[in-house]
Amino acid sequence: MNQQQKYILNLQRKSRERKREQAFVIEGRKMFEEAPADRVKMIVASESFCKSKEGAALLKGKKFDVVSDSIFETLSDTKTPQGILAVVKQQPYSFEELLGKERASFLLILDHLQDPGNLGTIMRAAEAAGVTGILMSSDCVDIYNPKTIRSTMGALYRVPFVVSEDFAGDIERLKKAGVSTYAAHLGATISYEGADYKKPCAFMIGNEANGLSDEVAALADCKILIPMAGQVESLNAAMAATVLMFEAARQRRN
Amino acid sequence: MNQQQKYILNLQRKSRERKREQAFVIEGRKMFEEAPADRVKMIVASESFCKSKEGAALLKGKKFDVVSDSIFETLSDTKTPQGILAVVKQQPYSFEELLGKERASFLLILDHLQDPGNLGTIMRAAEAAGVTGILMSSDCVDIYNPKTIRSTMGALYRVPFVVSEDFAGDIERLKKAGVSTYAAHLGATISYEGADYKKPCAFMIGNEANGLSDEVAALADCKILIPMAGQVESLNAAMAATVLMFEAARQRRN
Structure with missing residues (x-):
């Protein structure tokens, strides 16, 4: 070789x-x-x-x-x-690029995501939903992992993302920039479809096994719940992200 | 051994x-x-x-x-x-059990799904969305595949499903039972959120690589589209199913 x-x-x-x-x-x-x-x-x-x-x-x-x-x-x-x-x-993006230009900011904030396929699938769905950028905690699985790359189906080339060195600080910066932050949280009492996602917004999605850490969830403006029937304890991270992103996309079309 | x-x-x-x-x-x-x-x-x-x-x-x-x-x-x-x-x-279910009793019928119809993890994830999301039953074509991956079972996270025990020996015939039976069938189809012109899913309904989801076959799509009452931003060609099957099922769940709550 x-x-x-x-x-x-x-x-x-x-x-x-x-x-x-x-x-x-x-x-x-x-x-x-x-x-x-x-x-x-x-x-x-x-x-x-x-x-x-x-x-x-x-x-x-x-x-x-x-x-x-x-x-x-x-x-x-x-x-x-x-x-x-x-x-x-690799293509380095600036924090500002996550906010988008042509439409109201629409971000995903990913905390400690560990499954390479999940991360790639989320990025693919994010492009389809019209997300302007993805902010990732530094302990997320590497976005350039071969399996992640494959799962993005090309979205990797097009969706701006930043692996944050100061996750809490960057979330605060987003909020100061006028972006409302919504944490998907099993302990929330407000159903996700109640909020107005036409305004600048960001969804916070946590680790596959444990969800969002309490510290990260505490940073959110609002905790939201995806109501579930049956005895399912949770959706997988990619599913939960998809439900939220496409509700925002739906609202933004109507 | x-x-x-x-x-x-x-x-x-x-x-x-x-x-x-x-x-x-x-x-x-x-x-x-x-x-x-x-x-x-x-x-x-x-x-x-x-x-x-x-x-x-x-x-x-x-x-x-x-x-x-x-x-x-x-x-x-x-x-x-x-x-x-x-x-x-194994638990055999009857066709009638797919229709549910306590709420309006809400089915998934899966055509030639091939990825074991995808199928399991779809079943997990289906339970969470309140699906009453899943009809599968006989060329779907085995629902009892170990990887599929794991991905269901227990939904396998609770969501009625039938592997159909007469797929087209069973779809017609569903329609005769008053269930409206919606095919997720990239060639559709109607956006999915326009339909009324409070009524008995079923979503038809196709193979990961090729989508629904033309013959199966032709059986649907209505072809629907999930509008997509960016350059993504399609959502993966589990994502598409999730978007549709949770829109139905949302409508049924409101």
Whole structure:
């Protein structure tokens, strides 16, 4: 395995390396097609992919390296690699970018989210719901985790996000900027659909197993509940986020 | 490995065996605690679990077998087994049970769902939204798949479901029973929030990759769209189902 291949493997496997290099690896046709051209640092394709009609079309006019199918399998994070990957530069966003410009601010605030697939799915749903930005606590799973990237289905390239070094402070900054903060909380007494989400708003979503910590929930302007039938104790974090975001989207359309 | 252990492994791994035996394996404290006592056929615990205070309390007064921790690991479908599993009898539901009794019928119709975790998550969200029953096409992933079971978080014990041998026929029966059927469809022009879901209703949700097949979508009374911002092509099946079910739940509360 040569240096370049070791570099890719390190980026796939280690959050620390991704941070140091300010880069990450994307895989597959869809993530490759949607990657912003000015952020792509390196392209690697498998022999079979290059030979395929589709591969040839996708790679036309681009600089890329070819590796054997077996090497590609080693480099890939998936069980059935599609034969195309790229190293992409990370995109730093400012706090202000989370607030959006063209529409009233609409944020997600994610506290200590741990499941890579969940985080990616939430980002995908967030783009669809029209979220302007995502603020994450620094103990959330790495957004550049390969599984998270896959689950975003490309939303990673388009939804502004900030991993906060001062989570409580940034939440206060949001509030000062006129954003109402709503904490999804099982102990709340107000149902989520009662609030006006046409105004600048942010939903706070907690850890999969434990929900929002008390300290973070205490920062919210309002605690809201998603009423539940049956004996279900809670929704998973991605579901709860989706219910809230699409209620806001619905209100904003009407 | 003895006969009993082989039997458990077969149930864990093979949908065919689960069908033949009309049984399935549940794992973990939560699924064990919530299992209906009259359906539990066999309980197996690891040595460490039996010795733990919590394990002793959970198992008190019950008949169970003890196996070594290493055997338990072999029997378990999870990477970090909790030390408790049970074989549970399947519960057959009738078509009529899907319609519910205490409230207006509220169904999910799932076509060719393939992801085990997705299916389980959908069932969990369905219980929370107050769904009266789930109708599944026979090519859906097995609801008794270990990963599906885990993702239901116990909803499997409580939400009536039928795997249909005559999917189109059963959808027609639903319609004759006065249930309006709504197909989530990217080609629809009507936004989902326009319909009245206080009346008996059913949402049709399609395969993760391809959505509803044209034949199945054609059976729906109405095709509905979840409007999406950004460049997202679609929501994942569990997300789409959640948005629709919780809109119905919201309407039914108000």
